Amino acid sequence: MLNNEFKKKFDLEKEVPKKIGIKKDFSEFMMKLDSIQNTAFIGTLIKVKNREDLASRTHKSSSQFASENPEKTILEDQAQYPGGFNTLRKQVADLFYTEAILPDQKVIKTNVVFVVEKDGTISSVHAEGDHFAFNRQAEIAMYLLPEKFSPAIINGTAVRYRFRLPLAMNFE
Template identity: 60%
Template sequence: MTKKLLHLYFLLFLSFCFGQQNKEFKEVKNFYDYQRYMLNNEFKKRFDKEVSPEQKMTVKNDFKEFMLKLDSIQNAALLNALVRVKIREDLNGIQLKNTNTKQTPSPKKSDLSSDAQYPGGFELMRKQLVESFYSDAILANEKVLKTSLVFVVEKDGSISSVKADGDNFTFNRQAEIALYLLPEKFSPAYVKGTAVRYRFRLPLAMNFD
């Protein structure tokens, strides 16, 4: 498998906008994590029963093949979740527009009491993004693929409204999914002691070595 190294560079800016929950992604991940757990147990039983090294190697190869297929199936489920979320965001945006709901003006940088922070810092966030990134779906004709991710940290610390803007459509979608799969919530930003919605811009590049 081609080795892929993910580099993240962070730029921050503020604004308010509507958002969505990412429960769909958690549900998909939890379901397939359980399937992996069950498959691992079954293949371990088969492996332990075999006596010859050749048969044990066959079991190991079968296990790897099953896991690769499961990864692909999970990715299809995550893509469906992404589509559902984006459709809901679009519908909410139309509803807000039809009701003439005004967005809260963006705060000034000087008004911030504290920025939104990811538990463990952005280096841990980078590591978790790399671990969740399904690079097997990407066929790259270039050595470096780039995109710019924009997402909102909600008042409760969850993320929403994730959008990637880059030349490679598949890379964009996988980057969005990886961001939604972050296991921890942010600490929200505050203005004068009140939690506010906070937008991040995250330029992202992947090297294909």
């Protein structure tokens, strides 16, 4: 809708300097909007992480990933994202806000570790890598995924499942 309004205004203007001004205003506006959206995502990430930290302190006994008798547990199904691993990676890449990253190297890598809960939601997302901003953006992208995972199954019961997703991005 914003694109259409700016385009209408741009198309109606006859003078070239004013057209250039409209185009510049639009670019600046979109950058500010992106920045505001990213700030909101970071605020949401902080709230979610705080909530998870509080929950883990009050529910220590429920944080087990397998039953208490490990020799009797048989993993029947591991947690899976709808569409598979490649769909997950593509969606994370699409949700990634690269404008927040000022790369000091061509390739930045991180490993995102998270828990797929019994209901397929994710929690305890933590990215481990050398680039702080890249790690935060990876965590935000994970929380923004549009679909739930199918949970892991042990002995016919849905269980929590720890998942590791390596990510790398080229900056040119």
